[in-house]
Amino acid sequence: MSGYEEINGCLHVDGVSLKDIAAEYGTPTYVYSASVIKDQYNALKGAMERALPADKQPKLCYACKANSNIAVLSYLRSLGSSLEIVSEGELKRGLKAGFDADQIVSTGVGKSDSEITACLEAGIHQFNVESLPELENINKIAGEIGKVATVVFRLNPDVSGGGHHKISTGRTRDKFGISEDTIYSAYGNASNMEHVTPLGMSVHIGSQVFTVETFKTAFEKIPAIVHKLRDQGHDVTRLDIGGGFPIIYKDEKLLDLDNYAEWVRDIILPLDTEIIMEPGRYLVGNAGTLLTRTTYVKETSTRKFLVLDAAMNDLIRPTLYEAYHGIEAVENRDAPTTKYDVVGPICETGDTFSTDRELTEMKRGDLAVIQSAGAYGYCMASNYNTRGLPPEVLVHDGQAHLIKPRQTVDEILEKEIIPDFTKS
Numbered sequence: 110m111s112g113y114e115e116i117n118g119c120l121h122v123d124g125v126s127l128k129d130i131a132a133e134y135g136t137p138t139y140v141y142s143a144s145v146i147k148d149q150y151n152a153l154k155g156a157m158e159r160a161l162p163a164d165k166q167p168k169l170c171y172a173c174k175a176n177s178n179i180a181v182l183s184y185l186r187s188l189g190s191s192l193e194i195v196s197e198g199e200l201k202r203g204l205k206a207g208f209d210a211d212q213i214v215s216t217g218v219g220k221s222d223s224e225i226t227a228c229l230e231a232g233i234h235q236f237n238v239e240s241l242p243e244l245e246n247i248n249k250i251a252g253e254i255g256k257v258a259t260v261v262f263r264l265n266p267d268v269s270g271g272g273h274h275k276i277s278t279g280r281t282r283d284k285f286g287i288s289e290d291t292i293y294s295a296y297g298n299a300s301n302m303e304h305v306t307p308l309g310m311s312v313h314i315g316s317q318v319f320t321v322e323t324f325k326t327a328f329e330k331i332p333a334i335v336h337k338l339r340d341q342g343h344d345v346t347r348l349d350i351g352g353g354f355p356i357i358y359k360d361e362k363l364l365d366l367d368n369y370a371e372w373v374r375d376i377i378l379p380l381d382t383e384i385i386m387e388p389g390r391y392l393v394g395n396a397g398t399l400l401t402r403t404t405y406v407k408e409t410s411t412r413k414f415l416v417l418d419a420a421m422n423d424l425i426r427p428t429l430y431e432a433y434h435g436i437e438a439v440e441n442r443d444a445p446t447t448k449y450d451v452v453g454p455i456c457e458t459g460d461t462f463s464t465d466r467e468l469t470e471m472k473r474g475d476l477a478v479i480q481s482a483g484a485y486g487y488c489m490a491s492n493y494n495t496r497g498l499p500p501e502v503l504v505h506d507g508q509a510h511l512i513k514p515r516q517t518v519d520e521i522l523e524k525e526i527i528p529d530f531t532k533s
């Protein structure tokens with residue numbers, strides 16, 4: 110049994126009942142299906158295998174900002190994935206999960222000195238550089254510790270991709286990447302630097318990119334730049350074409366991966382470089398749910414509220430991006446339906462998962478899942494309202510594995526310091 114399915118009237122994940130998971134670990138709890146992660150990884154890998162020759166298969170670098178639990182990273186590594194990181198913390202997670210440093214690429218507009226140093230010392234595959242000051246800084250730090258950094262330059266192609274303006278990253282107005290002209294300057298500057306070796310470009314236009322044409326528009330800007338750089342005598346041996354593949358939250362039409370892979374074959378492959386990809390959400394998003402229990406059903410003169418024990422601190426996407434997440438009862442799934450405003454207990458009207466959502470009738474104590482919460486869920490959670498972070502459970506082959514326990518309130522409080530002057 111794989112993925113999410115109803116068995117004897119109760120929702121199960123990879124053969125384990127969500128009711129049992131709630132009984133063992135409490136609620137709210139993040140639950141991930143290993144089989145869905147594996148299927149997603151293989152779907153992307155398979156599309157690339159069908160389109161590209163065996164010796165030109167891309168390095169699939171999982172963008173672990175989407176879900177950085179070390180067990181998830183370790184599992185993706187076991188499937189053959191490499192890793193994309195955006196912080197020293199994610200570097201540490203990747204190394205702890207068993208990735209070789211050479212499988213890791215570092216991205217981000219604000220790489221700190223200590224992050225750059227740690228990446229250089231570990232010997233990562235490449236830095237995706239986002240500005241000229243960053244290039245200078247990497248060269249300086251590499252010089253100080255006697256290293257040479259391999260870099261590629263992130264092109265800002267001025268293409269708007271992404272399912273929400275806050276996750277579009279490829280427009281000129283966005284903070285990401287550098288313009289075509291600046292790429293030439295960056296290569297020129299780098300050729301006078303002893304501690305950086307520029308080997309190519311990267312591009313990532315956003316997240317939840319629904320049309321292949323959007324990727325194609327960005328990809329089509331690449332060949333002319335590569336040819337010009339080569340004409341100028343520069344090496345271009347790597348192209349990192351980013352992530353951004355969408356998942357289903359509601360009734361979205363998914364990207365045709367074969368079609369995408371064909372554009373990679375037609376536009377990128379002829380440039381004869383190593384190809385790198387950075388999928389995040391696609392690998393883990395649909396694998397996860399946030400398992401939650403009904404605290405109260407509250408009726409007012411105009412609304413019916415389903416008050417869950419999960420809140421915006423656990424899953425911020427609905428509040429932050431007005432994102433839709435499916436919500437389903439775990440049991441009594443054939444009960445009559447009614448419309449609820451589905452909310453959490455936090456003291457903000459924004460702590461609302463959905464309004465006017467048609468759901469089976471629920472009562473205090475009933476379990477529900479908030480679906481498609483495997484990406485940008487737990488990793489964006491906070492302690493707002495002094496709520497401990499929920500536990501994470503990875504289900505594999507009929508067995509639930511706790512991969513991070515619930516954070517207790519004492520664990521939150523013990524880090525806080527009360528200066529004497531406040532005590533009088």
Ligand SMILES: Cc1ncc(COP(=O)(O)O)c(C=O)c1O
Nearest residue numbers: 172313316352353387388389390
């Ligand atoms: C540079 C970079 N690569 C990859 C990703 C992953 O994107 P997605 O989860 O949409 O695949 C992101 C997401 O923000 C990113 O900024």
